[in-house]
Amino acid sequence: MSDTESEHLVAEPERPAGERPAVSVRGLRKAFGAKVAVQGLDLDVPHGCFFGLVGPNGAGKTTSLSMMTGLLRPDAGSAWVKGVDVWWDPVRAKASIGVLPEDLRLFERLTGSELLTFSGLLRGLPSDVVKERVPELLDVLGLTEAAKVMVVDYSHGMRKKIGLASALIHAPTVLFLDEPFEAVDPVSARSIRALLERHTDGGGTVVFSSHVMELVERLCDRVAVMHQGRLVIEGPTAAVRRGKTLEEAFVELVGERDASTKELRWLGTSSG
Amino acid sequence: MARHFLRLKLRLIGNGLRASWQRRLGLLFGALYGLSFAAVCFFVLALPRLVSKNGHSNRVGAALVALVFDAMFIGWLLIPLLGFGNDETLDPIRLALLPLTRRQLATGLFAASCVGVAPIAMLLGLSGAIVGFAPVGPGAVLVVAALAVQLSLCIVGSRFVTTALSGILRSRKGRDVLGFVGVLFGAVAGLGGQVIGHLGGHLRHPGHRLPAGSGALYWLPSGWAARAVARAGSGDIAAAVLNLVLAAAAVVLLAWLWVNRIEAALTTREAGGKKADNKSGDLFARPLAFLPRNRTGAMAAKEMRYHWREPRRRAGLMVLLGTPVAGLAVLLFGKVSDPAVVLLAAAGGLLIAQQMTTNQFGLDGAALWMNVASGGDPAVDLRGKNLATGVIGLGMVAAATVALAAGTGGWLYAPLALVLGATVLGIATAVGNVVSVLAPVPVPDSPTNLWQNNAGCLPVLVQMLGMAVTGLLLAPVGVAVAVSLATWRPALVPAVLASGAYGYLVWRQGLKVAARRIRGREPELLSIVGRRAEAT
16 A cells, blocks of 8 residues: 555444445545546445446546546545455455446457456456356356457447456456446346346345436436536435436436527428 | 548648647657658659769669659558548548538548648659659650659559458458558568669669569559659650550549449448457467466466457567577578577577567556456566566577577577576566566557557656666676687586576566566556557
């Protein structure tokens, strides 16, 4: 740990061991030059929860998830996964998490099955366990036929699926998924949903960001809405919706203006 | 329409320049490079008359101008392909949604490609032929016309090839193949330069016999334009006109093909490559079955597969194959008989390690997040990368050793050459590890753009310093071997073995220093190498 890190250490809130959340975040802050991407984020994600992180583009969701998973160092604040400080003891914290970043850059000159083997061994799994899990994951995610194709030749949806398989291979208890359903076809989305639900049913936790409000509304037990780097609201999905659809509640919360009928009156009038 | 395209091109150049100082620097260097290219072309084309009174009318002068014209033409056909995707005005598909006729598109794209450093440099360079060949009288008009035809030939030819191949160029496999073409082109260009030098030296000897196959210079339309210039220079007006008409007809034909191709390029797509090239799909499939099934082995296997599958690294590997070839060349051309020359094979290890280890994390790029997210010790990852370097490097050194030993009969020296090769690899890799963590450089995504990188001043300085340190660390090994060779050769055995132990210790230390530096700073390393390199 570097000196700069210790300056920003925040103690995890005291709780009885049984009540400790799967993910806890306190005072997380990150600025890129003059632009503050995340300003003092506090968040608790209970165990076994399907947790949705929503917000408009540029709200700070990806930056927050990157800081929670040890991929981007925060300027201030701390994040704990199962009580382990991600930045104080990254090796132990990372052992229990699986990550699917939004900008999914993989070692794409490996074939799908090679990439999964690589991920498994990178995670320190014994090679016989890796050998067992790779075909299973490929099968569940419908990638068996593409197992011997280089990832560089995968479609966007297939990349998401192989990325998810890489995130799952070491059986993590907490999954951080940034836009996991983006560009995924409905059939694959269904199998991914089933997979994630099985994960939470077994006591695992999923933290995921998405723009698809219907999906978040249907899947998530709890939702956090971020806007301009701040947490606007966080709580059980029903409480956040307040009797409306999540999309209506979201638009209301972030104060995005509706496209006015006064604007662009010429739209659709061209004869050419 | 041409005006809009010209403005678009100028705006794109202007915006690029405003975007970053790297681009401004890139344009400055591009302009300097273009100017120096123009100056060389001008000089070479002016040479026939400058060197010899009848240089412009002899066969050597004609061959010289044909070679330059052909090189320009081939360059114009190939180089824009390497930069495909970087210049929006080159790819017709980007304009597919605009309601433009074929004719408007063609004139617009042609106008856009007339703007830039390359066409201006070309024009300046070609004007050398006026000095070198233009006679007084109507022949001068023919020379100027032939130059205009050559310029049009290059531009229209390059438009046609880029448009015809745009579908393939957008596919991953097409771009991979192009990476190779780039390397090949570089090699051929070097050879062409040597031939130009050779011909230039014989301009005073009209009877000089041209190399076999020089007739091929006139197979391309650019050769006809060149012959028009040469014949006009020697006063053979009829032959000049004939060749000029032929070259101009080629321009018209290429333009016709291009215009017809634009529409097809806008509406067809190349099928994506979905073919596996590893039949077993196993990371450790042969020939990598010997690697350990752990994190180190996985890293090494990934690296070795990347060396073959990633076009930039594969091109590097091809260059490295030159190590054993160089070994053979030493034998064939050097007329060396001392069997101790086998030890020279070890020197290949330096080249290999420097190329493969100087920017190890930069080559991983944004995909490095997989390592960072998994936790674990970065020293293990480095060890895996070093294992891949060692296996490939030792393989190359072994091949060079065998080649040299077979030629000289110095098999006795072969084991020593291998140990010495491992020593050199170890030392250079140790320094490469440290340089990799001190000065990581993001590598651009485009596999066709093999030479572009975002190296600032500091990484370049660190890399140069690294080379100096490697030299210093290798000095004791060099001295021990040289002294043993000069005094008492049996002493080579302990000298080489001691060097091996020293090389191992240096490698261990380099790994330790690099790992200490990187441990806990993985996110910072990721943010540097994950930065998308800007296209210029």
